[in-house]
Amino acid sequence: MTDERGLFIYGIVPADVEPTADAEGVGEPPGEVTAIRQGPVAALVSEVPLEAPLGRPADLVAYQQLLDGTAAVAPVLPVRFGTVVTGPDAVADLLDAHGDRFADALDDLEGQVQYVVHGRYEEAELIAALLDENPAAADLADQVRGQPEEVTREQRIRLGEMISQAVELRREAENRELLDRIGELAVSALPRPPSSELDAVNAAFLVDADREEEFLDAVEEFAEQRGELVRTRLLGPLAPYDFVSAHELAG
Template identity: 40%
Template sequence: MTESAQGAGDAMGCYVYGVVPESDTFTGLDDLRAVGDPEVSVTLVRHRDIAAVVSDVATDRPLGSPEDLQAHAGVLNALAAKGAPVLPFRFGTVLKDAQSVASEVLTGGHDAFVVALERMKGHAQFTLKAQYDQDAVLWEVLDERPEIRELRERLNKVSDEAAYYERIELGQLVAEAIAAKRDADSAEIHQRLAPLAAATATSEPSSEAGLVDASFLVEDRRRNTFERAAEDLARHWHGRVRLQLLGPLAPYDFVADAMGDREEEG
């Protein structure tokens, strides 16, 4: 796809959210908040049997505010919620105008987009964010590893200055024990949910208490079963792990595979 670009000297550009099948059935685009200016309308640039989702954007200010990021995701997720296959572009993709979108993006990428949209048809992404209750997991470690519990109890009886290296050892032992739990619990998430998805993708959690961030590409016909399985997992780990299931979302984590060898923008 075309990298982000701005027309030299232009005050306005064309912001591109992603590509969808060309259709007259898309309604409610005017209700979506556009990147850069909530008063601007989100529209389509059509080319044959595909279309780019776009809006006008001022090019004299940088993009990247929380509101911009939320607007970008909001447009794409609203389309996904309508059941439309959508190929998300990377945040900040701006071209000179609608004609440039048609000629530089849709014309050259037409065949690859059609194949990818067909692969995404009838699917949506669900992202599971799992985070430990740190106190609960620490007590698990102390219960399961008596040598760690005994070391902790002994160090609680001496000053902070004493047994400095033993305190470092205690921290390392606890971290290793929690890391082992993280591996086992991540495997259980995959075991329970991956069979209900067409594809999966995982990433490291951003916080110390994070267990895993996992994304699943789920067929529409299996959505209810998948959501029930996630609810069962939340009940199973109640008081130990906090689970947040987000979706249906645009398939951000699966565009690269859908596009094959072609560079993607989302």
């Protein structure tokens, strides 16, 4: 069995960024995170065995924690999770070939972080609201309530289709309102695909530090207005995963 080792690349940062002494990388045991510098930029890397499988939940957590922690103090271009190269020369070649583009992108990201607003409907409250709004669906619900499934199969299918369509339309409206109201406080905003059929909103925002407090207040107000119908979470500050990556810049 060989013990060939490669370098896992986390992200690209300005050349003066230093990994913290307690920074832990992916793998078991975690690799030491170091910086390989080339001109105005550097790559955050750690050693991993080339034969070792990557993709454990702990690996993804380590990858995200390193990038998010870096983004809190310096601009960073995430590199796609799982990118492993053969050694320092390969990293230096990447930085040499695309260093100017990386440096320009890092300049643009100075003082900016990503936030994600994710809201999920409380199922019981959502169904009650939809039935209140739709008499035909409410009538179907009355027909199937307390009846055997085999007897009311057709009605249950129609009811499920009506509820699914109503949820989709409501989700589209909620996302539009979120992006219209809060997107103006961000440098950029992007809708994200739903992660569940009960998703109400899911969007990423690139926020400038000068407007961060205003943005957070607006998200809180948006969440409060949905009361108990939507359980809203704010994730961040994060690295700008949804807005830029070193792979995209490297072409």
